[in-house]
Ligand code: RIB
């Protein structure tokens with residue numbers, strides 16, 4: 001039986017890989033993509049989500065456009081990392097088939113959670129504005145969900161926007177604070193996702209004679225040389241795809257529950273995830289964080305999905321050489 005998953009996303013190159021893998025897995029049923037500001041303004045992340053669906057012929061998956069700014073701080077986007085428009089790659093023209101549904105993403109999250117009561121996994125791989133708004137609309141949201149998995153925070157390592165804060169939490173710290181406090185999330189943070197990459201040799205072996213191969217190549221290599229050097233890694237971190245890999249294989253992550261909170265101050269504490277590892281607060285655990293990942297399993301899951309897409313596309317092209 002496949003597990004219903006709703007992806008709240010800000011595509012984004014690593015989001016694109018996450019979406020691709022989630023759509024390809026027979027053990028997941030992607031019931032929608034909700035979009036949020038983040039790697040680019042929401043008008044662009046929404047177009048990017050649609051483009052990814054168009055690229056792989058999955059316009060049957062509904063898209064709901066969401067928040068265009070954080071709850072309490074000004075909008076901050078990351079085109080300098082993910083490319084102009086928030087994503088790299090080569091996409092077909094958008095069609096009416098991928099047009100967003102007539103509901104705000106936060107409303108759509110609540111609707112889907114009710115429709116799949118107790119069964120839905122919400123995988124949030126962008127800033128948490130939509131999730132916080134959904135929680136405000138429906139305080140029972142955590143109970144309606146099977147699980148809320150979040151790419152966010154840097155539990156036991158440095159941040160990528162400030163020394164303490166990871167981008168998704170830094171972008172909307174107030175939303176992150178509420179979601180961490182009230183939704184018992186499973187956090188997959190930067191300290192673990194930073195090494196979730198596909199080896200350069202494998203990336204270079206991707207066929208580049210069709211748009212899908214070329215786009216996937218761009219998504220797996222979106223860091224520039226300075227970023228690779230800064231983080232001491234060989235190929236770009238595909239942060240968000242680690243969340244999806246963990247959904248399909250519970251051996252991918254080692255996790256631990258902690259009392260946790262997120263800083264919202266305007267200075268150095270903004271978006272900082274604090275895990276009370278020594279139990280000094282005396283508070284009960286309110287969620288889990290990933291401590292370690294099995295990157296080999298991650299790579300196998302990602303590579304296998306990409307390979308299956310490429311095989312399918314190749315087979316379709318040889319059946320219809322004019323297309
Ligand atoms: O810090 C990594 C996260 O922020 C990912 O979700 C990525 O898409 C980025 O923008």
Ligand code: CA
Pocket residue numbers: 009010011012014015038125126240
């Ligand atoms: Ca993202």
